[in-house]
Amino acid sequence: MGEHAYAHVPVLAGRVTALLVPALTGPGPDGGPPVLVDATLGRAGHARALLEACPGLLLIGIDADESAIEAGRALAAEYPGQVTLAHAFYDQIGAIVARAGHRRVQGVLFDLGVSSPQLDDTSRGFSYAQDAPLDMRMDQTASKTAERVVNDYPVSELARVLAEYGEERFARRIAEAVARERAREPVASTLRLSAIVKDAIPAPARRTGGNPAKRTFQALRIEVNDELGALRRALPAALDLLSPGGRFVALAYHSLEDRLVKRELAARTADPAPPGLPVRADDPLPGTAPRFRLLTRGAERPSEAELAANPRSASARLRAAERIREAA
Incomplete structure (x- = not known):
């Protein structure tokens, strides 16, 4: 692990801290x-x-990346008896909290997507800007790699992944181009895949929107790590763990993640009372009051000062909520 791992600047750290400290x-x-x-x-x-x-404060730190758990061990040494670590994906949150001996918690934080150290470590294959093996596993003990997806998926399935997880409008063209190339020789490196993607996209579309491989790499990373599936399972489990007064904060970096967070929080903060039922706000009927309230109006975005200090925060969207009562 290089020095850059320790110089990593957490996104919206001040705002995240301000939202969670009261709980x-x-x-x-x-x-x-x-x-x-x-x-x-x-x-x-x-x-x-x-x-x-x-x-x-007692901290339970979860991460699928073993190098992150190594960093966590250094933190545990600084705060003896306060830090519990779990090498796992976050959809195991309920079982991990139970194993740590807790029934409820007072705060949950999700900082989604790929981390800066993962991007900076070229050997991991997350970046389309430098050559590396097509890996993209957050958990390096897992078996599915981006190389396997690119070379083994049928064209129709690869196109689906690119369209659904990368929101790539040229998904079919890219999948067909990959299939032609892999028939000659397996596609094993990030720069070769990036070149295939670039050549498959019409020239006018390549002139805007940054690197043309960005959406393809995002899609492959999500597929390799089942990121959206894990998030769908993790969000309700995480919110169920919160005690009254407990707070939840999520940082998302693309619309697919943010949409899942938004929907789950909207469902939790909605009034379950039937429309038209006369209910006093200060004396709701059992089971007819929302159990959570939003702490943010829409998705908060980084300030100009944050962007200047941490350019990688540019795509961040922050949402937060507080549990205000137990389930009926």
């Missing part, structure tokens, strides 16, 4: 210390800020 000060509902789950530990930038801001 993480004082004792938890059982009288013990408050518990925060960082479901995407990464290089522990957000986790470190919250441990500094909340003395006595």
Whole structure:
């Protein structure tokens, strides 16, 4: 792991801390210390800020990337007895919290997508800008790689992945171009795939929107790691873990992730009372009041100052909510 891993700047760290700290000060509902789950530990930038801001806080850090767990061990050494680590995808959040001995938690943080150190480590194959093996596994013990997807998927399935997860309008053309190339020789490197994608996209479309391979690489990464499937499973489990007063914060970096977060929070904050039912706001009928309230209006975006300090925050969308009552 290079020095860049430790220089990683967490996205919207000040705002994330401000949103979560109110739920993480004082004792938890059982009288013990408050518990925060960082479901995407990464290089522990957000986790470190919250441990500094909340003395006595217990942190459960989850990450599928073993190098992130290594960084977490350094944090655990700084905060003995306060940090529990789990090498797993975040859809295991319920089981991980239970194994740590907790029934409820007071904070949950998701910082979704690929981390800066993963992008910066060219050997991981996440970047289309530098040559590397087509890997893209967040969990390097997993068997499915981007090379396997690119070379083994039928054209129709590869096109579906590119269209659905990359929102790529030239998905079929790219899939057919990949199939022609892999018939000659397996596509094994990031730069070769990037060149295939570029050649498959009409020249006028290549002139706008940044690197033409960006959407293809995003789609392959999501497919390799089942990111959207894991997020669909993780969001309800995470929200169910929160005790009243507990807070949830999610940072998403593309519309597919953000849409899933938005829908889940909308469902949790909606009024379940039948339309037209006369109910006093200060005395709702059992089961007819929302259990969560939104802490953000829409998706918050980085400020100019944040963008200047951390250009990689440009695509970030932040949403947050607080549990205000138990389920009926």
